[in-house]
Amino acid sequence: MAVKGLDIFKLTPKSNCKECGFPTCMAFSMKAATGAVPIEKCPYISEESKAILSEATAPPMKTIKVGNGDAERTLGGETVLFRHEKTLVNKNLFAVELSDAQSDADVDAAFAKLAKVNYDRIGEMMFVEVVAVRFAADQAKFVALVKKVADAGKIPMIVTTDAEVAKAAVAVAGAKAIIMGATKDNAAAMVDVAKAADAVLGVSADSIEALHDLVESIEKLGYKNLVLNVGETSIKEAFTNAVDIRTAAIKGDDRTFGYPSVVFTNKLAPGDTNMQIALASAFLLRYGSIIVMEEMDFNAALPLFGLRQNIFTDPQKPMRVEPKVYEFNKPTGKDPVLVTVDFALSYFVVAGEIDRSKVPAYLAIPDAGGYSVLTAWAAGKFGSNVIANFIKENNVADLTTSRKLVLPGKVAVLQGDLAELLPEWEVVVGPTEAMQIPKFLKDLQA
Amino acid sequence: MPYKKTEQKFNGKIGVCEIGAGDAAISIGGEKTLPFLGGEGFKTAVGIAITDSPEDWEGCFAAVYGDDMKDPAAFAKAAVEKSGADFVLVKLASADPNGADNSVENCVATAAAVEAAVNVPVVIEGCKNAEKDAKLLEAVAKTLEGKNVVLFSAVEDNYKTIGAAGGMAYGQKVSAESAVDINLAKQLNILLTQLGVKPQDIVMDVGSAAAGYGFEYVASTMDRIRLAGLGQNDDSLQMPIMTDVSNDSWGVKEAVFTEAEAPEWGSQENRGIGMEIATASACVIGGSNAIIVRHPESAKTIKSMVAGLLG
Numbered sequence: 001m002a003v004k005g006l007d008i009f010k011l012t013p014k015s016n017c018k019e020c021g022f023p024t025c026m027a028f029s030m031k032a033a034t035g036a037v038p039i040e041k042c043p044y045i046s047e048e049s050k051a052i053l054s055e056a057t058a059p060p061m062k063t064i065k066v067g068n069g070d071a072e073r074t075l076g077g078e079t080v081l082f083r084h085e086k087t088l089v090n091k092n093l094f095a096v097e098l099s100d101a102q103s104d105a106d107v108d109a110a111f112a113k114l115a116k117v118n119y120d121r122i123g124e125m126m127f128v129e130v131v132a133v134r135f136a137a138d139q140a141k142f143v144a145l146v147k148k149v150a151d152a153g154k155i156p157m158i159v160t161t162d163a164e165v166a167k168a169a170v171a172v173a174g175a176k177a178i179i180m181g182a183t184k185d186n187a188a189a190m191v192d193v194a195k196a197a198d199a200v201l202g203v204s205a206d207s208i209e210a211l212h213d214l215v216e217s218i219e220k221l222g223y224k225n226l227v228l229n230v231g232e233t234s235i236k237e238a239f240t241n242a243v244d245i246r247t248a249a250i251k252g253d254d255r256t257f258g259y260p261s262v263v264f265t266n267k268l269a270p271g272d273t274n275m276q277i278a279l280a281s282a283f284l285l286r287y288g289s290i291i292v293m294e295e296m297d298f299n300a301a302l303p304l305f306g307l308r309q310n311i312f313t314d315p316q317k318p319m320r321v322e323p324k325v326y327e328f329n330k331p332t333g334k335d336p337v338l339v340t341v342d343f344a345l346s347y348f349v350v351a352g353e354i355d356r357s358k359v360p361a362y363l364a365i366p367d368a369g370g371y372s373v374l375t376a377w378a379a380g381k382f383g384s385n386v387i388a389n390f391i392k393e394n395n396v397a398d399l400t401t402s403r404k405l406v407l408p409g410k411v412a413v414l415q416g417d418l419a420e421l422l423p424e425w426e427v428v429v430g431p432t433e434a435m436q437i438p439k440f441l442k443d444l445q446a
Numbered sequence: 447m448p449y450k451k452t453e454q455k456f457n458g459k460i461g462v463c464e465i466g467a468g469d470a471a472i473s474i475g476g477e478k479t480l481p482f483l484g485g486e487g488f489k490t491a492v493g494i495a496i497t498d499s500p501e502d503w504e505g506c507f508a509a510v511y512g513d514d515m516k517d518p519a520a521f522a523k524a525a526v527e528k529s530g531a532d533f534v535l536v537k538l539a540s541a542d543p544n545g546a547d548n549s550v551e552n553c554v555a556t557a558a559a560v561e562a563a564v565n566v567p568v569v570i571e572g573c574k575n576a577e578k579d580a581k582l583l584e585a586v587a588k589t590l591e592g593k594n595v596v597l598f599s600a601v602e603d604n605y606k607t608i609g610a611a612g613g614m615a616y617g618q619k620v621s622a623e624s625a626v627d628i629n630l631a632k633q634l635n636i637l638l639t640q641l642g643v644k645p646q647d648i649v650m651d652v653g654s655a656a657a658g659y660g661f662e663y664v665a666s667t668m669d670r671i672r673l674a675g676l677g678q679n680d681d682s683l684q685m686p687i688m689t690d691v692s693n694d695s696w697g698v699k700e701a702v703f704t705e706a707e708a709p710e711w712g713s714q715e716n717r718g719i720g721m722e723i724a725t726a727s728a729c730v731i732g733g734s735n736a737i738i739v740r741h742p743e744s745a746k747t748i749k750s751m752v753a754g755l756l757g
């Protein structure tokens with residue numbers, strides 16, 4: 001929230017003493033408001049006023065770091081409610097939940113799954129970042145489980161309202177673990193535990209009003225390293241709370257709610273994986289910062305991680321790859337040439353499939369404006385002239401003795417024109433979906 | 447300071463569109479806030495898709511429906527029963543001139559049989575060939591006069607025929623399809639209203655994409671359309687939104703790879719459902735007033751999510 005020059009001016013002694021290097025207090029204040037000169041340059045503004053100012057100039061939503069080392073992630077720091085207004089900066093994290101009440105076999109199975117659902121999508125690794133461990137009864141087992149989570153390189157979320165248990169667990173959890181956490185009954189003790197361990201403290205309350213009061217009192221205790229639980233009792237309440245909390249922070253200038261959120265879909269829809277997927281998707285769009293699920297199999301991971309990768313892109317910067325001829329599976333100068341567009345998603349999907357086919361091939365990518373195959377075609381950026389010129393200008397005919405040029409199936413209509421423009425090439429229409437490429441290339445080879 | 451809610455004040459309202467006739471009729475739209483934040487109790491409707499070309503669908507659907515899939519009327523009945531859906535969408539994919547090129551008469555007969563078999567509103571989709579769809583949906587509109595069906599969808603190249611027949615001559619509802627772009631959506635709504643179709647007879651199909659496949663454009667398009675309708679009171683963008691996520695969701699590799707092709711990924715059916723649910727949920731949260739899915743489990747889940755969100 002921008003602070004105005006006049007607000008700063010009110011805090012100066014208005015003596016125009018020039019010690020700050022400016023002719024008047026007003027001139028100083030105007031400059032300070034733009035951030036061009038630090039407030040500290042005026043020795044007469046009280047510490048208290050500086051604190052108020054730094055609060056007023058702080059971004060609407062705090063940026064909170066969780067985890068440490070390679071596992072460290074950043075939450076919050078958002079300045080808009082909708083990605084089209086600017087961009088969303090810090091993607092949500094996904095969590096699964098374990099407990100000391102589970103058998104060792106169940107815990108091992110859960111860890112095996114965490115290790116398995118770990119894959120590359122468009123150059124980014126996809127995996128569950130946070131593991132919540134809910135305290136049931138056995139403190140020693142609980143602490144050991146938290147340690148196992150930290151050792152596995154995951155961010156532990158210690159779920160207990162018992163400050164002593166939290167203290168024992170956080171000691172083995174590594175810096176910036178999450179303690180979930182504080183309630184109205186244990187706030188002071190939890191703040192002490194979190195402070196001492198440099199942990200992020202999760203705050204829960206029965207209503208949004210009570211949550212606001214509790215956050216205020218925790219801030220008064222001197223702790224601002226927080227995440228807020230949007231509620232576990234009803235879907236309606238959790239959703240409206242998530243939206244209202246974020247709206248208050250971004251639009252309402254309510255710094256008390258300027259913290260990332262936590263959503264327990266496993267509590268909102270226990271035992272119902274499909275419902276948890278639906279809720280995770282909803283909260284991915286509407287302000288869930290850490291989204292907890294019972295478990296994360298591929299049926300949940302594939303759509304949710306993909307969706308997250310979409311939503312947290314910068315709308316001003318389309319994801320593109322460099323237009324050029326790419327090589328796959330070590331081509332030897334006699335292999336076919338496939339054509340696609342420079343839209344990163346199209347490229348990565350196609351590249352993955354050519355890799356998988358193990359068939360040596362070239363992939364020619366003209367400048368198609370960074371659009372998908374059909375979008376680029378509809379926009380006139382992926383027509384027969386664009387492709388023919390690219391093939392000629394890049395002397396693709398010198399790279400390979402094969403004269404097979406494979407078009408994406410979705411632009412089969414280009415075949416005739418292209419064949420005329422590139423008479424020495426045999427223009428072949430490929431499949432419409434990239435996943436059919438391996439079979440197609442093997443058949444082509446035969 | 448005690449918490450004070452930051453109200454997002456809107457002066458616009460999304461229109462109400464009634465679909466279906468008699469006992470089967472339902473209303474969609476009518477909200478005055480962003481989705482699920484108001485108390486006026488508007489309810490997102492959930493539709494189930496069926497097709498006259500079931501051979502194109504993944505094997506799991508044969509297991510769900512068995513022989514019913516071969517007869518569109520039986521298929522529709524089973525789909526509604528198994529899913530509890532609020533309405534049904536029938537895809538007349540066989541009409542495609544570049545495919546089976548089934549005749550308009552045959553396809554209209556299919557649409558009529560489906561309509562007679564169920565007591566929920568019916569949405570009728572063509573084959574996505576603009577020229578053929580114009581003829582087909584015009585004939586459907588005529589045959590099903592009085593049934594208040596939705597013609598899914600009119601595009602820039604055929605809106606005149608479909609709008610005139612559907613929205614005007616035979617009193618049906620017209621869906622206006624655009625490609626994930628607020629300006630195109632607005633333009634087609636304006637063209638249809640200028641033609642004489644009443645705004646309350648129009649729903650918007652603003653396009654979709656599977657989760658992970660360009661969905662950011664869908665999310666932002668929906669956000670912008672809703673903010674324009676509610677915040678700026680732009681009456682050319684206040685029609686309810688109807689979205690079919692079934693083709694996109696079941697068309698990506700996550701749903702199409704068999705268990706043999708991707709053994710590490712687990713059940714193909716569960717993956718398809720996961721893809722469909724995540725995509726549908728994101729559309730519902732973005733503002734779709736009527737969402738269409740393919741798997742009965744997807745429909746059940748989205749229905750209960752909507753119920754949960756309304757509380």
Ligand code: B12
Pocket residue numbers: 318338339340341343345346349350370371372373374375376377378379406407408409410430431432433434435437624625626627630653654655656659660661663664694
């Ligand atoms: C997101 C989107 C957009 C985004 C752009 C996203 C981008 N960077 O491309 C925006 C909103 C900007 C957009 C704009 C337009 N769009 Co658009 N858009 C889409 C949408 C929803 C998804 C596209 C996508 O990301 N697909 C995913 C990628 C990975 O797919 P792909 O590139 O085709 O790759 C697949 C296959 O082709 C294959 N493949 C790729 N390369 C190769 C190569 C070989 C050799 C082989 C074998 C296979 C293969 O593998 C991939 C996976 O299987 C589609 C509808 C849909 N549901 O698909 C419409 C769609 C493509 N758009 C369409 C249109 C008309 C447009 C516009 C002209 C409309 C407008 N707004 O003016 C504009 C054009 C751009 C412009 N500014 O002029 C139409 C095209 C209609 C047609 N059949 O020609 C579509 C189909 C929507 C529709 N149903 O009407 N669009």
Ligand code: SF4
Pocket residue numbers: 012013014015016017018019020021022023024025026028029041042043044045
């Ligand atoms: S140092 Fe402070 S008091 Fe002196 S002129 Fe600058 S702003 Fe005014």
